[in-house]
Amino acid sequence: MSVQTRQTVNEWSFDRSLILWIMRQLGNPRISIRLWNGDEFPVTAEKPVACMEIRKRKALFELLRSPSVGFGECYTNGLIEVHGDLLSFANEITAAWTQKNDSGYYGPKIRSLLHALRRNSPTRSQQNVQHHYDVGNDFYRLWLDERMVYTCAYYDKLDATLADAQVAKLDHVCRKLKLRPGQKVIEAGCGWGALAVHMAEHYGVNVVAYNNSREQVAFARERAAAKGLDGQVKFVHDDYRAMDERCDAFVSIGMLEHVGLVNFRNLGALVKRCLKPDGLGLIHTIGRSFPDKTDPWIVKRIFPGGHIPSLSEMMRVFEPQKFSVLDVENLRPHYARTCAAWLQNFDAVADKVEDMYDEEFVRMWRTYLAGSSAGFESGTLQLFQVLFAPRGNNDVPWTREYQYSDSPGLH
Numbered sequence: 001m002s003v004q005t006r007q008t009v010n011e012w013s014f015d016r017s018l019i020l021w022i023m024r025q026l027g028n029p030r031i032s033i034r035l036w037n038g039d040e041f042p043v044t045a046e047k048p049v050a051c052m053e054i055r056k057r058k059a060l061f062e063l064l065r066s067p068s069v070g071f072g073e074c075y076t077n078g079l080i081e082v083h084g085d086l087l088s089f090a091n092e093i094t095a096a097w098t099q100k101n102d103s104g105y106y107g108p109k110i111r112s113l114l115h116a117l118r119r120n121s122p123t124r125s126q127q128n129v130q131h132h133y134d135v136g137n138d139f140y141r142l143w144l145d146e147r148m149v150y151t152c153a154y155y156d157k158l159d160a161t162l163a164d165a166q167v168a169k170l171d172h173v174c175r176k177l178k179l180r181p182g183q184k185v186i187e188a189g190c191g192w193g194a195l196a197v198h199m200a201e202h203y204g205v206n207v208v209a210y211n212n213s214r215e216q217v218a219f220a221r222e223r224a225a226a227k228g229l230d231g232q233v234k235f236v237h238d239d240y241r242a243m244d245e246r247c248d249a250f251v252s253i254g255m256l257e258h259v260g261l262v263n264f265r266n267l268g269a270l271v272k273r274c275l276k277p278d279g280l281g282l283i284h285t286i287g288r289s290f291p292d293k294t295d296p297w298i299v300k301r302i303f304p305g306g307h308i309p310s311l312s313e314m315m316r317v318f319e320p321q322k323f324s325v326l327d328v329e330n331l332r333p334h335y336a337r338t339c340a341a342w343l344q345n346f347d348a349v350a351d352k353v354e355d356m357y358d359e360e361f362v363r364m365w366r367t368y369l370a371g372s373s374a375g376f377e378s379g380t381l382q383l384f385q386v387l388f389a390p391r392g393n394n395d396v397p398w399t400r401e402y403q404y405s406d407s408p409g410l411h
Contacts, residue, residue, distance in 0.1 A: 015060060016041065022063050027100030029092045034083075049092040050084030067097075072297035072371075076364045086366060087340060090374035098378045137192075137219050142352060143345035148192035148219065151254040151284065152335040152383045162341040165334070170198040173251060175403050176327065176387050177280050179203040183248035186210075186274055188240040188267075189255025193220025193233070200224075200232045207233045208247075210240050243270050248279050256285035256314070261307050264316035272321040277390050281323070286335070287311060287382040295371075302368050311384065318388055326396055327387040332376050335383040339373035 019033050023043045032048040034040040036055050042048050054060055059079040062070035074080040082089050137148075144150055145163040153165035154172045173195065179185070181204030190196050190209035193216070199205050211217050217237040224233045236242065240255065250271050259267055275281055291310045299306060311328070318325055346353070346369055354362050375381035389396055397403075 015057065018064065019054070019060060022060075022067065025100070026067060026093065027096030027098075029096035031089065031092060048084075050082055050086075050089035052089070053081040053083060055079050055081060066296065068295050069297045069300065072301060072364075072367055075367050076301075076360050078359075078363070086370045087343060087373060090370040091377050094371070094374035094378040094380060098380050136356075137215050139353065139356060140192075142349045143342060147194040147198075149194045150191055152286075152331055153338040153341075154331060155334050155337060162338070162345075165338070166194070167198075170195055171202075172403065173253065173282060173284065173385070174199055174203050176385070177249045177251060177282055178397070178402065179205050179249060181205065184208070184246070185249045185251060186243055186245065186247040188243065188250070188252040189258070190216070190220060190235065191254065192216050193223050193235060195251070195253055196220065196233050196235070197224055197227060197229060200229045201227060205232075205249075208236060208245060209233065210236045210238055210243060212237070212239055240267070241270065243274050245274060246276055247274050248276055250275050250279065250281040251284075252282070253284040254286070256283055256317075257306050257308055258303065259307075260305060261309065261313055261316070264309070264313070265320050268317040268321045268323070271317070272323070272390070275390060278393050278395050279390065280326075280393075280396070281388050282385060283314070283317065283388075284383075284385045285309065285314070287314065287384040289379065289382055298368070298371075301364055308381065314384065314386065318386075322391045323388045324391050324393065324396075325386060325388050327385075327400065329385045331383040331385065332379065332381070335381070336373050336376035339369055339376065343369040343373060 015035060016033075016039070019035075020043065023029065023031075023033070028044050030044055030046045030049050032040055032042045032051045034051055034053040036057060040051065054063075054074075056079050059070070059074040062074050062079070064070070071080060075082070140148060140150065145166050147163070147166060149166040149169070152169065153162055154169035155165045156168045156172070157164070160168065177185075179199060183205045185196075185199055185205050185207045187196050187199075187207060187209040190211045193209065196207040196209040197220070200207050209220070211220070214237060217235050220233075220235045221230065224230045224235065240252075240259075256264075256267075271281055286308050288308050288310045291313055292308075294303070294306050294308050317323075343366065346365060350362050350366075353365070372381070376383065
C-alpha cells in the first residue's frame with residue numbers, strides 16, 4: 001500500500017470516527033451517514049429513519065463546532081442533504097438529543113440567565129420583528145390558513161383541518177377570557193389581526209391591538225375594514241410598551257417569546273396598569289419545562305432577540321404584580337401538529353417560494369418548520385396558555401366547564 005493510499009484510508013477512518021463521535025454527543029440517533037466520498041454507514045444497529053449526507057468535509061467541522069448552528073447553516077447552503085422524510089429525521093435527532101441531555105438543571109438555568117441579559121429595547125424589538133414578520137404578506141399567505149394565524153392551533157377534534165383548528169384556538173382563548181359584548185380588550189402582538197377581528201365579530205367586544213410589524217398591521221386594518229369592523233377594532237402600529245388604556249381583558253398570543261426575560265416584569269406592570277380590577281388576562285406562549293437558552297441557530301436565522309421561557313421565568317410577569325394565576329394549559333402536542341401542517345403546506349408551494357426568494361431561503365424555512373415540530377414532539381418545547389386576574393377578583397370561573405361550551409360568543 002502506497003503512502004498516499006495509507007493517508008487516504010487514515011483520513012476516511014478519522015472522518016468516520018469523528019462523525020460517530022458527534023453522533024454519540026447527540027444521543028446516537030437512528031440515522032445513517034453518507035460522506036462526500038460515497039461511504040455510507042449507520043449510526044446504530046437499528047434501521048435508519050433517514051440518511052444525512054455530508055457533501056463536503058467542511059460541514060463535518062461545522063457540526064463539530066456547533067451541532068445546531070452547523071446543521072442549520074450547512075443544510076441551508078446545501079453542504080448537508082437529508083435523504084428521506086425531513087420531519088422524521090428532525091424528530092429522531094431531537095428525541096435522541098433530548099434524551100441524552102435529560103439530566104442537569106442549574107447549568108441550563110445559568111445559560112438562560114446569561115442569554116437573557118441582552119435587553120430588547122423598542123428599537124431592537126422593531127428590528128427583530130422586521131427580520132421575521134416583514135418578509136412579506138405574500139410569502140405567509142402561501143402556506144398559512146386563510147386567516148393568516150401564525151400561532152399554535154387547537155385541534156379540538158382529531159380530524160380537524162388546520163383552518164378549523166385555528167378557529168377553535170381563537171374560540172378557546174375567547175371563552176377562557178369570558179368575553180362579553182361591549183367589553184374592551186387590549187391585545188399585545190396581534191399578528192395579522194385574526195384574533196382581534198374574531199373577538200369583535202363573534203363576541204361583540206371592542207379591541208385595541210398593538211403590533212410592531214408594518215406589514216401585518218396594514219393587512220389587519222384591511223381585513224377589519226372589509227368586515228365593517230374598523231370602528232370596533234383599532235390596530236396600532238407600535239410597541240406593546242405604548243399600551244395606556246384601561247381594559248376588561250388583556251390577551252397576548254405568541255408575543256412573550258419576543259419580549260426578552262429582563263422585560264417580563266415591566267410587561268406585567270403595564271398589564272396591571274391597564275387591566276381593570278375585575279378583568280381577566282391570558283398569555284399564550286411557546287415555553288420550556290425548565291430554563292435554558294434559545295437554540296442558537298433559531299436566534300441567528302429566525303428569531304433574533306427571542307427567549308423561550310419556562311413557567312418559573314414566566315412568573316416574573318405575574319408575581320411582582322401579585323396577579324392570581326387561575327389556569328395553566330399546555331398545548332404542546334397541538335403545536336407539533338400545527339408545525340407539521342405548516343411544513344406540509346410550505347413544501348407544496350416550495351417552488352413558488354424559491355421563485356420569490358432563492359433555494360437557500362426555502363431550505364432555511366424547511367429546517368425551521370421541521371425542527372420546531374420536532375421540538376414540540378420531543379418535549380423540548382412546550383406551549384403554555386396562562387389565564388390570570390388581578391388579586392382580589394372573585395368574578396372568576398369555578399370550574400373549567402365554561403371553556404368547552406358548544407355555543408361560544410355570539411355564534
